[in-house]
Amino acid sequence: MSFKRIAIAGLGEIGKTVARKLAQGLPGLVLSGIATRDRAKAQAWLDREGISCSLVALDELPEHADLVVECAPAAILDQICRPMLNAGKQVMVLSASALLPRHDLIELARAHGGRIIVPTGALIGFDAVSAAAEGTISSVQMITRKPPNGLAGAPYLVANGISMDGLKSALCVFKGSARDAAAAFPANVNVVAALSLAGIGPDRTTIEIWADPAVTRNCHQIKVESDSANFTMAIENIPSENPKTGRITALSAIAALRKLGSPLQVGT
Ligand SMILES: NC(=O)C1=CN([C@@H]2O[C@H](COP(=O)(O)OP(=O)(O)OC[C@H]3O[C@@H](n4cnc5c(N)ncnc54)[C@H](O)[C@@H]3O)[C@@H](O)[C@H]2O)C=CC1
Numbered sequence: 001m002s003f004k005r006i007a008i009a010g011l012g013e014i015g016k017t018v019a020r021k022l023a024q025g026l027p028g029l030v031l032s033g034i035a036t037r038d039r040a041k042a043q044a045w046l047d048r049e050g051i052s053c054s055l056v057a058l059d060e061l062p063e064h065a066d067l068v069v070e071c072a073p074a075a076i077l078d079q080i081c082r083p084m085l086n087a088g089k090q091v092m093v094l095s096a097s098a099l100l101p102r103h104d105l106i107e108l109a110r111a112h113g114g115r116i117i118v119p120t121g122a123l124i125g126f127d128a129v130s131a132a133a134e135g136t137i138s139s140v141q142m143i144t145r146k147p148p149n150g151l152a153g154a155p156y157l158v159a160n161g162i163s164m165d166g167l168k169s170a171l172c173v174f175k176g177s178a179r180d181a182a183a184a185f186p187a188n189v190n191v192v193a194a195l196s197l198a199g200i201g202p203d204r205t206t207i208e209i210w211a212d213p214a215v216t217r218n219c220h221q222i223k224v225e226s227d228s229a230n231f232t233m234a235i236e237n238i239p240s241e242n243p244k245t246g247r248i249t250a251l252s253a254i255a256a257l258r259k260l261g262s263p264l265q266v267g268t
Pocket residue numbers: 009010011012013014015035036037038058070071072073074076093094095096120121122123186187188190191194242244245246249
């Protein structure tokens with residue numbers, strides 16, 4: 001059996017969970033490298049976990065992997081994707097907000113026979129959305145409610161002087177397109193960026209973002225109207241140790257990896 005070599009870029013909340021699972025074993029896949037900012041810290045973590053894996057530089061990833069799971073800060077998306085895609089390889093992108101304005105990376109994948117895979121991540125129902133998109137979708141509307149600490153520090157809040165401190169009741173902090181939301185909240189609503197790529201694009205997909213001290217989970221509601229079906233979907237994500245990131249995100253990446261090596265594929 002030939003194994004697909006999987007590397008991880010970014011050993012944070014998502015990267016650690018994916019690394020653990022790959023080290024335990026996913027059929028047909030092998031953990032082949034990790035690119036991280038702080039090598040000493042990463043090595044100490046690998047030692048504690050009993051995982052043996054080379055630490056590599058971002059530009060060395062194509063030598064070590066057939067597919068890289070990108071789970072790093074949005075700012076370094078290009079440094080991860082470009083070398084891999086130039087080499088005709090695959091990148092699983094979690095930083096979907098950063099991908100939204102980067103159509104050139106999709107063109108690069110096309111030009112070199114590479115591939116960008118965006119898993120459903122912290123959201124739900126991309127099977128139904130992409131099926132409906134084969135017909136005609138008239139609207140995709142999303143409402144996100146997060147505990148205030150799941151939004152704190154977002155560039156839009158900082159630029160507009162909106163503080164999350166001592167918030168007593170739910171506050172709508174943003175209403176607009178997925179494109180504008182991804183730029184305004186790059187580490188908080190990757191979900192709407194990915195949803196827009198699955199459906200009708202970043203300008204027609206809309207979102208309201210609420211900071212809500214009454215919720216403890218990252219809650220997303222989606223309403224889709226189309227000529228094949230109307231549907232509403234909701235998910236309440238338990239935040240991980242990183243309050244911005246739901247626990248299910250890493251599991252979605254693992255499920256997408258598992259599909260790569262599986263003889264049975266269920267769902268679109
Ligand atoms: N698509 C989706 O549904 C979701 C996407 N995300 C996104 O996924 C990405 C990862 O999320 P988390 O794991 O929660 O973030 P995290 O902040 O826990 O981990 C990111 C890791 O990247 C490392 N890093 C920083 N600079 C680096 C460099 N130059 N080279 C290699 N590594 C570097 C950091 O040290 C950190 O360990 C973020 O962009 C986040 O916004 C998060 C949740 C849902």
